[in-house]
Amino acid sequence: MHSICSRRAFSPTLPALLSTLFLLFTLALPHAAQAHRVNIFAWTEGDQVVAECGFNGGNKVKQGQVVVYDAATGAKLQEGRTDDQGVYRFPVPAEGKGHGLRIVVKAGEGHQNEWMMDAAELAAVQTPAIPASASEAKDAAASAAEKTSPVTHAVSTATPGAKGAAAPIPSAAGVSSGELQTIVNTALDVKLGPIRRELAEMRVSRPGFSEIFGGIGWLVGLAGIALYFKGRRG
Amino acid sequence: MHIAEGVLSPAVLATGYALTAAGTALGLKKLDYDQLMTVAILAATFFVGSLIHVPIGITSAHLILNGLLGVILGWAAFPAILAALALQALLFQFGGLVVLGVNTFTMGFSAVVAGYVFRGLCRAWPTPAGQKIAAFCGGALGVMGAGLLTAVALASSDEGFATAARLLFLAHLPIMLAEGLITMLTVGFIARVRPEMLRLSAA
Numbered sequence: 443m444h445s446i447c448s449r450r451a452f453s454p455t456l457p458a459l460l461s462t463l464f465l466l467f468t469l470a471l472p473h474a475a476q477a478h479r480v481n482i483f484a485w486t487e488g489d490q491v492v493a494e495c496g497f498n499g500g501n502k503v504k505q506g507q508v509v510v511y512d513a514a515t516g517a518k519l520q521e522g523r524t525d526d527q528g529v530y531r532f533p534v535p536a537e538g539k540g541h542g543l544r545i546v547v548k549a550g551e552g553h554q555n556e557w558m559m560d561a562a563e564l565a566a567v568q569t570p571a572i573p574a575s576a577s578e579a580k581d582a583a584a585s586a587a588e589k590t591s592p593v594t595h596a597v598s599t600a601t602p603g604a605k606g607a608a609a610p611i612p613s614a615a616g617v618s619s620g621e622l623q624t625i626v627n628t629a630l631d632v633k634l635g636p637i638r639r640e641l642a643e644m645r646v647s648r649p650g651f652s653e654i655f656g657g658i659g660w661l662v663g664l665a666g667i668a669l670y671f672k673g674r675r676g
Numbered sequence: 677m678h679i680a681e682g683v684l685s686p687a688v689l690a691t692g693y694a695l696t697a698a699g700t701a702l703g704l705k706k707l708d709y710d711q712l713m714t715v716a717i718l719a720a721t722f723f724v725g726s727l728i729h730v731p732i733g734i735t736s737a738h739l740i741l742n743g744l745l746g747v748i749l750g751w752a753a754f755p756a757i758l759a760a761l762a763l764q765a766l767l768f769q770f771g772g773l774v775v776l777g778v779n780t781f782t783m784g785f786s787a788v789v790a791g792y793v794f795r796g797l798c799r800a801w802p803t804p805a806g807q808k809i810a811a812f813c814g815g816a817l818g819v820m821g822a823g824l825l826t827a828v829a830l831a832s833s834d835e836g837f838a839t840a841a842r843l844l845f846l847a848h849l850p851i852m853l854a855e856g857l858i859t860m861l862t863v864g865f866i867a868r869v870r871p872e873m874l875r876l877s878a879a
Contacts, residue, residue, distance in 0.1 A: 479678070481768050552679035552830050647828050649727060653767040658720045660763055665716030672709050 480553040484545050485638035486534065488631045493557065494639070495528045495547045502528030508546040513558060514541035532675060538564045556651075557642075677740055677844075678726075678764070678771035678779055683833050692778030692829070696758060699784055703754035710753060715872065717775065718745050719756035723763055726749050726770060737847045743818020746787030747794045747811060748866070753787040754780070757866045778829050788823025790814040794863075798876055807867060808860050815851040815859025823848050 473552045480503060491510075498617040508530040510520035519537055524547075531566035535543070542561040548554050617625070684692075707715065725741040725747045745753040758780045764770040788811075797810035827841035866873050 475708075480680070533833070537783075550682075551840060551847065552683050552826060554680040554683050556682070577799070624789075649768040654724060654727065657723050657760075657763040657767050661720045661723060661759060662715050664759060665712050668713055 458506045480547060480549040480555045482508075482545060482547040482557045483639075483642035484559055485635075485642045486566075487531075487635050487638070488628065490531050490533055490541070491538075491545070491559065491564075492639075493524075493530045493532075493545050493547070494643075495530070495549065495555075496522050497549070497553075502526070503547060503549045504528065506550070509546045509548070510535070510538075511544040511546065512537045512541050513544045513561075516544075519543070520648050535566050540565075677783060677826055677848075678761075679775050679782075679826060679829060681772035681774050684778060685828060685832055688829055688841060689774060689778060692775070692781050694777070694779040696754070696777040696784065699751070699754040699781065699788070699820045700758050701798070703751040703756075703784075704812060707752045707755065708751065711749070715752050715756045718749060718753075719760045719815055721745075723760040726764060726768075737851050738824060739851060739855060739858075740783060740819055741855060742783040742787040742788040742822055743783060743815035743855050745815040746789070746791035746818055747859055747863060748791075749787075750795075750875070751788055754784040754793065757784045757787065763771050782825035782829060783818075783822045786825055787818050787873060790818040795876065804867075808864060811860040812856040813861035813873055814863075816856035816860075819848050819852045819855050820845070 475646075480495060480497055482495045484491055486492070493508055495506055497503065503524050504526050504653070506524045506528070508522055508524060509518060509531060510536075511517065512519055514593040517537070519535045520532050522530055522532065538559065538561070540561055543564065544556055545559065546554065547558040633643060687794055690870070722741050722745055725739040728739045742753065745756055749756060758776075761771060761776055761780050762773070765772050765776055767862075771808060794810045794814035797813060800806070801810070814848055823844040824841065827837050830840040831837035833840075863874065
């Protein structure tokens with residue numbers, strides 16, 4: 443108590459202690475960090491758009507409302523709720539291919555964010571079966587994928603015996619170019635999905651140390667400027 | 677407690693800016709030379725406080741610390757919160773510049789109210805125990821008031837006042853407790869080390 447009283451005359455003590463307090467807070471950040479902002483990112487997977495929504499703290503937006511708008515006209519195209527993983531999937535709307543999409547998540551309590559999706563990104567989706575509806579296209583992809591397995595099976599059994607080598611060729615040729623394209627697209631989607639997701643996630647910025655200390659610097663700098671002008675006035 | 681861009685109507689946004697301008701002007705008028713560095717440090721604390729995330733239940737609420745600012749700074753909490761929120765909007769993308777007015781008012785005005793409650797309770801009960809309770813109430817009231825005002829701002833959105841108020845209150849109950857304790861400890865510390873900083877006799 444005595445030492446505290448004697449320190450009373452030394453004015454910088456308190457600011458110094460307060461600043462160490464918030465420095466301690468910042469040091470505790472890497473695990474406890476991030477706040478209450480809702481994030482959304484979306485990518486294409488097959489003929490679908492996948493939108494993932496989460497709070498900055500890492501929690502997923504469960505049963506959050508997602509509304510999809512036409513980016514050019516602003517017309518509402520689709521509406522739904524995220525599942526417990528914070529994911530909402532929907533087939534690519536035809537309008538999106540021409541104009542792009544604006545995907546908005548409303549997580550309640552004034553939390554809202556949006557994700558813009560380029561027409562170019564969506565136009566590249568699902569080239570072979572454009573006239574087919576989304577579900578039909580999916581079935582086509584699935585049946586095409588089934589067809590591939592007997593082919594590979596045939597190849598593996600055929601290789602030991604040279605006599606059977608002719609067998610797989612007709613069945614491989616039986617796959618039309620359209621089906622082949624679907625197969626390749628499905629395989630590519632499976633492989634590229636995680637990469638697309640990661641790329642999309644990277645576009646969501648998160649506060650890092652440079653932002654935190656930059657902000658603190660700004661506040662102290664502003665006070666310094668105010669002190670300077672007040673000091674000049676006397 | 678940060679309302680995002682695109683949720684509120686232009687009328688609510690404009691009202692928020694007008695009220696914030698008035699509050700900030702009053703705060704700057706009441707701000708004196710000796711207090712400036714304290715304002716800056718507390719603004720920085722507020723700025724960083726939003727990154728501290730209290731993981732209770734399924735919600736992810738963060739510290740606000742506006743009650744602490746109101747208790748220590750009084751009306752000067754307004755410019756401090758405005759500056760800190762502007763930087764949060766620019767650097768962290770919390771809230772946004774369009775809704776800065778509304779967000780500053782919801783957190784700033786409740787801070788000022790918390791400050792008055794703290795001073796009133798301190799005067800009514802001028803003992804160390806009374807001061808502790810007053811500080812706890814100040815810290816908790818800051819959060820509660822901000823939640824209430826945020827719900828008022830959201831009343832005209834599709835969510836409606838009642839739902840927003842209920843959700844905000846439930847999500848921020850642990851935050852109210854945490855901030856009450858933080859304010860109590862900080863005020864207790866300042867009362868021992870530099871009691872003149874609390875300006876209890878002046879106000």
